[in-house]
Amino acid sequence: MSTLDIRCRLDWPGFTLDVDLHLPGHGITALFGHSGSGKTSLLRCIAGLEKPTHGRLVVKGQIWQDDQTWRPPHQRPMGYVFQEASLFPHLDVLGNLRYGQKRSASASRVALEQAIELLGIGHLLQRRPATLSGGERQRVGIARALAVGPEILLMDEPLAALDLQRKQEILPYLERLHDELDIPLLYVSHAPDEVARLADHLVVLDGGRVMADGPLGATLARLDLPIRLGEDVGVVLDATVGEVDGEWHLARVDFAGGSLWTRDRGLPAGQAVRVRVLARDVSLAVDAPAASSIQNVLHGVIESLADDDHPGLLLVRIQVGASLLIARLTRRSATQLDCHTGQAVYVQVKSVALME
Amino acid sequence: MLTDNDLQAIGLTVRLAGLTTLILFLIGTPIAWWLARSRSAWKGAIGAIVALPLVLPPSVLGFYLLLAMGPQGPVGQFTQALGIGTLPFTFWGLVIASVFYSLPFMVQPLQGAFEAIGDRPLEVAATLRASPVDCFFSVVLPLAKPGFITAGILSFAHTVGEFGVVLMIGGNIPGLTRVASVQIYDHVEAMEYGDAHRLAAVMLVFSFLVLLALYTRRPATDQAI
Numbered sequence: 182m183s184t185l186d187i188r189c190r191l192d193w194p195g196f197t198l199d200v201d202l203h204l205p206g207h208g209i210t211a212l213f214g215h216s217g218s219g220k221t222s223l224l225r226c227i228a229g230l231e232k233p234t235h236g237r238l239v240v241k242g243q244i245w246q247d248d249q250t251w252r253p254p255h256q257r258p259m260g261y262v263f264q265e266a267s268l269f270p271h272l273d274v275l276g277n278l279r280y281g282q283k284r285s286a287s288a289s290r291v292a293l294e295q296a297i298e299l300l301g302i303g304h305l306l307q308r309r310p311a312t313l314s315g316g317e318r319q320r321v322g323i324a325r326a327l328a329v330g331p332e333i334l335l336m337d338e339p340l341a342a343l344d345l346q347r348k349q350e351i352l353p354y355l356e357r358l359h360d361e362l363d364i365p366l367l368y369v370s371h372a373p374d375e376v377a378r379l380a381d382h383l384v385v386l387d388g389g390r391v392m393a394d395g396p397l398g399a400t401l402a403r404l405d406l407p408i409r410l411g412e413d414v415g416v417v418l419d420a421t422v423g424e425v426d427g428e429w430h431l432a433r434v435d436f437a438g439g440s441l442w443t444r445d446r447g448l449p450a451g452q453a454v455r456v457r458v459l460a461r462d463v464s465l466a467v468d469a470p471a472a473s474s475i476q477n478v479l480h481g482v483i484e485s486l487a488d489d490d491h492p493g494l495l496l497v498r499i500q501v502g503a504s505l506l507i508a509r510l511t512r513r514s515a516t517q518l519d520c521h522t523g524q525a526v527y528v529q530v531k532s533v534a535l536m537e
Numbered sequence: 538m539l540t541d542n543d544l545q546a547i548g549l550t551v552r553l554a555g556l557t558t559l560i561l562f563l564i565g566t567p568i569a570w571w572l573a574r575s576r577s578a579w580k581g582a583i584g585a586i587v588a589l590p591l592v593l594p595p596s597v598l599g600f601y602l603l604l605a606m607g608p609q610g611p612v613g614q615f616t617q618a619l620g621i622g623t624l625p626f627t628f629w630g631l632v633i634a635s636v637f638y639s640l641p642f643m644v645q646p647l648q649g650a651f652e653a654i655g656d657r658p659l660e661v662a663a664t665l666r667a668s669p670v671d672c673f674f675s676v677v678l679p680l681a682k683p684g685f686i687t688a689g690i691l692s693f694a695h696t697v698g699e700f701g702v703v704l705m706i707g708g709n710i711p712g713l714t715r716v717a718s719v720q721i722y723d724h725v726e727a728m729e730y731g732d733a734h735r736l737a738a739v740m741l742v743f744s745f746l747v748l749l750a751l752y753t754r755r756p757a758t759d760q761a762i
Binding site for chain 2: 228229230253254255256259260261263265267269270271280281284285325326329
């Protein structure tokens with residue numbers, strides 16, 4: 182069910198944003214693109230922080246903008262998280278949280294308490310923003326947006342201003358949002374790992390236009406995107422933990438089409454997980470591999486081949502059961518193996534990233 | 538020590554500067570806000586007009602105000618039509634002249650403070666359901682507080698130090714328009730150097746204390762984070 186209808190045209194000198202999107206009304210939708218792709222401008226148009234030249238915006242049946250209507254930002258029932266937390270320096274943490282909550286008819290005491298609990302900031306309420314770490318500030322920023330009781334949460338690269346350690350600190354909270362919120366979330370990002378970890382639905386933007394729009398797994402598995410992910414080309418599989426091998430500290434994850442062994446992260450059997458398999462970690466063999474350090478070998482059929490950015494490389498998409506994997510091969514080895522569509526191959530997966 | 542006339546002059550000066558500052562807060566704030574936020578082509582021209590009293594000889598400003606408020610001037614005709622006579626040589630004439638004279642000392646610090654706040658806190662407030670007016674009072678005012686304090690102090694002190702405009706508009710009427718700076722001038726004219734010394738010392742100490750307060754005040758660290 183598509184509950185976000187976004188048609189938006191923005192004309193600036195040297196840049197035009199022109200999109201027409203119908204997005205799901207639940208889960209996390211990532212707006213992905215390089216800088217200058219228009220992803221932040223699109224989010225600002227949805228929030229009403231930019232006024233599109235033409236636009237029609239319908240969110241859950243409410244018209245936020247069309248030819249006759251223009252709701253200013255403060256009358257749109259949304260939460261917005263900026264790249265820098267942008268906390269009000271003249272208010273303490275609780276004052277920041279209550280600023281929006283006091284002004285919102287849809288906010289409740291419960292929404293505020295939930296937001297505090299969800300982001301784990303209960304111990305910071307009396308602190309001044311200047312005394313918080315970057316990660317803590319951003320958690321307060323997210324809680325502040327949630328405390329208004331929004332019908333949709335818009336996040337503009339909430340991790341981009343943070344270093345790797347702070348990112349790791351916040352990502353688990355974002356995953357909790359994903360699991361526990363029942364409102365849709367639009368997440369602007371240029372980081373493929375964040376997108377792979379968090380998103381359910383992926384919109385790829387380039388030069389102000391939509392290049393791809395669809396469920397995460399299917400969109401990432403496309404070989405025809407003009408925007409390349411470089412080292413980050415790969416697929417994301419939905420899987421469950423099937424078995425934990427305590428002796429070797431390994432866990433088996435089962436996906437539609439096979440199983441993969443990966444490092445045990447302490448997740449119990451039965452836990453639903455996401456598995457990210459990068460194309461550079463996948464290799465192909467025509468004959469059953471003999472003794473090899475690579476333990477994950479799957480059976481598959483080559484589904485298609487495509488050029489990669491570098492003339493010496495190829496991307497090969499392999500059907501493995503109901504799932505698709507992408508392998509990055511050199512053109513020479515593909516020729517030597519005589520890779521062609523419909524060919525049966527052994528797929529060796531060197532490493533996988535497990536995401537809750 | 539100070540004579541009764543001196544004390545009267547000081548009281549009048551404080552009343553004039555206080556009223557002027559109060560009025561300037563009311564009209565200087567919207568002007569400064571507009572100058573800080575507008576992208577209008579008129580911004581430069583309006584900014585220049587506001588800054589004029591900084592460079593104009595006070596006598597020139599006083600001269601034009603005198604003409605405008607005089608019996609033949611547009612303001613004078615208006616006030617006469619209202620039945621309140623003309624404004625020159627009255628206390629309220631001085632107040633109006635002082636408002637023009639000290640306008641840049643109110644507007645420029647405020648404009649700087651508003652510009653330093655930037656767009657982001659306003660956008661944040663909007664996404665948190667604050668209307669633009671609500672946002673001004675709940676976010677802009679607290680964040681611009683140091684600017685308001687600076688602007689108020691400067692406007693008050695600058696009005697206290699006014700001389701040329703007062704002479705042009707107000708003349709030298711005891712208890713009505715004879716402010717401290719004019720009183721000193723009178724003392725000197727009358728060769729009362731002792732009296733002039735005492736009053737001048739009061740003004741010197743006052744001005745120094747004002748500037749001391751301005752320069753030693755804790756710098757504003759409240760930047761949006």
